[in-house]
Amino acid sequence: MSARKARAPTPPVPTDPLPPPLGTPAPRAHAAGIDVGDAAHWVCVAHTPDGSDTVREFPTHTPGLRQRVVWLRLCGVTTVAMEASGAYGHVLYLTLIEAGLAVLVAPPHFTRQIKGRPKTDKRDCQWIQRLHAHGLLPSVFRPDDATHTLRDYVRQRANLVRLSAQHVQRIQKALELMNLKLTTVLGDVTGVTGLKIIRAVVAGERDPHVLAALRDRRCKHTAAEIATALDGRYRPEHVTEVRLCLKMWDAYQDAIADLDRTIEGHLRAMRRSSPLPPLPKHTRVRGAKPHDVGFDARDAVYRVTGVDLTAIEGIDAVHALTLVSELGTDFTKWPTVKHFASWLGLCPNWRKTGGKVQSSRTRMGRNRAGHALRLAAWGLIRSRTYLGAYLRRQRSRLGAPKAVTATAHKLARVVYALMRHGTGYVKRTEAAFADQHRERQEKQLHRRAKELGFAVTRVDPPAVGDE
Structure with missing residues (x-):
């Protein structure tokens, strides 16, 4: 029998972690990470004063928020990282700010777990705490308090405008089902002429010539053209839909006007x-x-x-x-x-990878x-x-x-x-763009001709009338 070769002894595995690479920021000893959820928030800290578990689960109601602040202060936490989660983390953010803690709201795609590792809420808060402790989480843009309030007002207004537009679309569909071609003779059915005609139809008017007489003097189409477009088939279910959608549209316009007054007052304070x-x-x-x-x-x-x-x-x-x-x-x-x-x-x-985009x-x-x-x-x-x-x-x-x-x-x-x-805006004309584009083309032409060994000579165009 041939003797087996003796294997070299396996070197012992070091128990101490390797030192961090050069340039790595020192970990923050007082950093915490929070995984935000609907029913519960998972919080991870670096260490606890009594040596207990560094991860805890807290409910999302107001008493739970107070318990979380007390525990963070007890653990000596000064800075907290959480992912941007919309409405779920809004009250938590305000509570931590009022408690005097530095809060960093990170984009969700920066706090994701590494692929291949199991994902749980408990592991997520630990991962966020680890990234925040080493300063690897950027912060999302958060405006000041006055701008934040103005942003909510303007977004509410945009939502009201969007919802009111849905009712206008339903009105247009109901008119089309009655073969009332109002959209072909009017650019906007919510304009002066369109609203007069729609309100008259809801009130019971059916004569197309009487409806066309409501035309505003600035309308491009004539009264005869509008009367031809309004000769349709009035069905009660479609008229009812127009009436109800018009009622909802008017309610949204009142809400938008009320919100405009609020926005005006807030801008005056800013x-x-x-x-x-x-x-x-x-x-x-x-x-x-x-x-x-x-x-x-x-x-x-x-x-x-x-x-x-x-x-x-x-x-x-x-x-x-x-x-x-x-x-x-x-x-x-x-x-x-x-x-x-x-x-x-x-x-x-x-x-870009491997030199290729x-x-x-x-x-x-x-x-x-x-x-x-x-x-x-x-x-x-x-x-x-x-x-x-x-x-x-x-x-x-x-x-x-x-x-x-x-x-x-x-x-x-x-x-x-x-x-x-604070620089002032200087308007430029269309001719300025044409001149700039022509100058760029001339430079490219001269450069290309030089590369090919040619010379470019400028020739003035002949005057008008010369042969």
């Missing part, structure tokens, strides 16, 4: 104490709409920010109000304009400020300005979605310059 020069007169580009703000939002936002955001093409009073409510007035929270554009989700999100699509997310800038950008599609020409140029090259994002990125850079540095 005004700057320093005097500001008066705003120049603004030329209205379209008629009033039912969902427009019921006060002078342009002047109110100007008194809060100190700059006129509506001077930027595409941004109206509603967009300016949305931007201020979502972003606040302190733009130093974004060190550079690139950080600001990245937070809005208006710049490429690079995914796998994807450069913009980051997905529901950023209301970025959405407002996209709406403002799309409103420039017929604008005879520099930004309008840029949007149309990009749409011909990249398509409408990418062109809107690119134009919204330009608007974001302008907004950042105005709010961060």
